[in-house]
Amino acid sequence: MAAQIRTIDQLDLAGKRVFIRVDFNVPLDEKGRVTDDARIRAALPTIRHAIGKKARVILASHLGRPKGDPSDKEKFSLEPAAQRLSELLGIDVILADDCIGDGVKKAVADLPEGKVLLLENLRFHKGEEANEESFCRELASLADVWVNDAFGTAHRAHASTAGMARFVKEKAGGFLIQKEVEYLGRVLAKPERPFVAILGGAKVSDKIKVLENLIGKADSVLIGGAMAYTFLAAKGVPVGKSRVEQDKLELARKILDQAKAKGVDFELPVDHVCATEPKETAERVVVNAQAIPDGLMGLDIGPKTLDRYRQRILAAKTVFWNGPMGLFEQKPWAEGTFGVAKAMAESPAITVVGGGDSAAAVEEAGLVDRMKHVSTGGGASLEFIEGRELPGVKILEE
Numbered sequence: 001m002a003a004q005i006r007t008i009d010q011l012d013l014a015g016k017r018v019f020i021r022v023d024f025n026v027p028l029d030e031k032g033r034v035t036d037d038a039r040i041r042a043a044l045p046t047i048r049h050a051i052g053k054k055a056r057v058i059l060a061s062h063l064g065r066p067k068g069d070p071s072d073k074e075k076f077s078l079e080p081a082a083q084r085l086s087e088l089l090g091i092d093v094i095l096a097d098d099c100i101g102d103g104v105k106k107a108v109a110d111l112p113e114g115k116v117l118l119l120e121n122l123r124f125h126k127g128e129e130a131n132e133e134s135f136c137r138e139l140a141s142l143a144d145v146w147v148n149d150a151f152g153t154a155h156r157a158h159a160s161t162a163g164m165a166r167f168v169k170e171k172a173g174g175f176l177i178q179k180e181v182e183y184l185g186r187v188l189a190k191p192e193r194p195f196v197a198i199l200g201g202a203k204v205s206d207k208i209k210v211l212e213n214l215i216g217k218a219d220s221v222l223i224g225g226a227m228a229y230t231f232l233a234a235k236g237v238p239v240g241k242s243r244v245e246q247d248k249l250e251l252a253r254k255i256l257d258q259a260k261a262k263g264v265d266f267e268l269p270v271d272h273v274c275a276t277e278p279k280e281t282a283e284r285v286v287v288n289a290q291a292i293p294d295g296l297m298g299l300d301i302g303p304k305t306l307d308r309y310r311q312r313i314l315a316a317k318t319v320f321w322n323g324p325m326g327l328f329e330q331k332p333w334a335e336g337t338f339g340v341a342k343a344m345a346e347s348p349a350i351t352v353v354g355g356g357d358s359a360a361a362v363e364e365a366g367l368v369d370r371m372k373h374v375s376t377g378g379g380a381s382l383e384f385i386e387g388r389e390l391p392g393v394k395i396l397e398e
Helices: 038-052 070-076 079-089 102-109 126-130 133-140 163-167 175-189 208-215 227-234 246-261 303-315 335-346 356-364 378-385 391-397
Strands: 017-021 056-060 093-095 116-118 145-148 170-173 195-199 220-223 265-267 272-275 285-287 297-301 318-322 350-353
Touching (some): 017 038, 038 175, 079 093, 145 163, 145 391, 163 391, 175 318, 175 350, 175 378, 208 220, 208 378, 227 297, 246 265, 297 303, 303 335, 335 356, 356 378
Parallel strands (some): 145 170, 220 265
Antiparallel strands (some): 272 297
16 A cells, blocks of 8 residues: 655746656557557646646656667657657657767756656666666756656656656656555555455456455455456356366465455356357357356356446446456457446446556547546556555655
8 A cells, every 4th residue: 555645746846857757658550650649648737737837847758668779769769659749738849869868968958947858768778677776867867856657667666667766856746646546545445335346357367466455355356357267167167168277276266265254245257258269250159157068168248247247336336447358359259348347437436447458448438537547557556456565656655
């Protein structure tokens, strides 16, 4: 659980060099255009606040995995992000040709108050992911104030997300980090009841720690996605050709026992949408029972399951969701995932979506504005819900 963090609105920014770590790791098409600007839009309140307070705004981010090699600049440059940010802010955003060095120092020195400079991809330098002290000090030399607003990378102890903060006089969280910590923290510490947790995705192994932490806190846990078949198999229910983690059956039984011991309502699908193979062209078969016949594989929760989950969601006061209910990227197997998103949009509960595929589904369904909070960090939100300390948040508490 995170303690109180100091936020950007508590600082005097006028005339100061304000270094804001943002998460502009956005998807690009083959022509290098931004295809989803959600992460850029998520950073706008913090950036606009700094501009309005007459700060000299220095933004930094990574993009992709160039592995410390700047030679592939065409593929990993932040130029498309700078262009999109410029359109959203309605002002010119200057893109530096690097993130450290004399040229960057000069660009920062020349930056007027209320203007924005975006540094080039931090991961063109090995020192970023290695959190090298010399690289941390180089970045820190550009800043009077360090602001972290990149929740998506807050679980990484990199130079820009944590290391450099030790060498900057003032530090604070941006509005996005503040909102993430507030909503995810509320799910863990003070959920209004009934509290329903919905977990999906392919593997039980990816969600073990989340499950173990939530079983002690949630009133109901609703399971979907391929991980449901591992739980069903652990209970001795036939699952046909469905994906099962054979080496996790014992663990699944242990989790089921924990839920029972704590009086948690642990729900598994009671019907399924199946096919002979996970292809869009495969014939869609609704299996109106919990057991799946030989030769078929479960690819989505069935209509009865969706209805049961929907009733739980509508009656809840707090809902946390992470992981799709089926192979939602393909239309025949998307109903369960979009049905859950729709039920959350209609629920009066505090609805928190934990990043990753669930956030993508909510975005695709056009329901982002109807959720209380959609996390921008898949891995970071899961680690937070697991109860782990995030280096990029921890440093703000000190």
